[in-house]
Amino acid sequence: MAEPNQPEDVNPPPTAPVPETGVTANPPVPTAVTSTPPPKPPAPAKPAAVLAQEPSRRNFLASTAVGVGGTFFGSWFATAWTTFSLSMLGLTLGTVRFMFPNVLSEPPSTFKAGDASSYEENKVDDKFKEIGAWVVRHKDERGRDIIYALSTTCTHLGCTPNWLEGEKKFKCPCHGSGFKISGVNFEGPAPRPLERYAIRRTEDGQILVDKSRKFQKELGQWDDPDSYILL
Numbered sequence: 001m002a003e004p005n006q007p008e009d010v011n012p013p014p015t016a017p018v019p020e021t022g023v024t025a026n027p028p029v030p031t032a033v034t035s036t037p038p039p040k041p042p043a044p045a046k047p048a049a050v051l052a053q054e055p056s057r058r059n060f061l062a063s064t065a066v067g068v069g070g071t072f073f074g075s076w077f078a079t080a081w082t083t084f085s086l087s088m089l090g091l092t093l094g095t096v097r098f099m100f101p102n103v104l105s106e107p108p109s110t111f112k113a114g115d116a117s118s119y120e121e122n123k124v125d126d127k128f129k130e131i132g133a134w135v136v137r138h139k140d141e142r143g144r145d146i147i148y149a150l151s152t153t154c155t156h157l158g159c160t161p162n163w164l165e166g167e168k169k170f171k172c173p174c175h176g177s178g179f180k181i182s183g184v185n186f187e188g189p190a191p192r193p194l195e196r197y198a199i200r201r202t203e204d205g206q207i208l209v210d211k212s213r214k215f216q217k218e219l220g221q222w223d224d225p226d227s228y229i230l231l
């Protein structure tokens with residue numbers, strides 16, 4: 001049995017229309033935030049010194065190649081430069097040597113041979129042989145007592161004869177030439193007598209021999225008073 005005074009229409013009363021304001025009633029559901037984070041501040045630049053101490057692989061290889069190449073080039077350049085310098089030094093020394101030729105040190109051409117009175121007749125003084133002379137006291141062809149200086153050069157091919165006191169002769173060891181005490185050749189291949197040097201007596205009585213002047217018997221030069229000292 002139906003309730004009195006109850007309307008039959010049991011539909012719910014219409015709800016008030018929702019104004020279309022564009023705003024949804026329901027609050028927006030927060031969605032996942034997709035915005036990108038703010039960029040990090042750039043890292044501070046490393047100091048140049050640090051970069052220099054931390055070479056990259058490329059830098060390391062490059063520097064190694066440069067080092068090896070530099071060493072090789074430096075070595076080659078140093079060798080070439082040294083060779084060039086030595087060549088120039090040799091050239092310079094050769095030029096200087098050409099400009100200043102050898103100056104041979106020769107013994108003086110004159111020497112003192114002691115007091116004339118110290119020489120014995122018919123004797124040969126051998127102590128000046130090393131400097132190229134024998135000093136002899138002997139009678140000449142005219143019987144005069146004289147002192148003269150003989151060259152020690154054999155007139156054959158230039159060897160040095162020896163004075164043989166027992167045989168009273170000069171004997172050349174090369175080819176056997178013999179010379180009398182006067183210097184006259186008498187055996188072997190020597191073609192002429194030994195030569196004599198200029199000789200004189202100084203004011204103090206010393207004998208002075210001058211090897212720069214020579215006298216040859218075959219030219220008649222032994223008659224020159226400068227070729228002997230008359231006692």
Ligand code: FES
Nearest residue numbers: 154156157172175
């Ligand atoms: S060099 Fe003296 S005999 Fe020949």
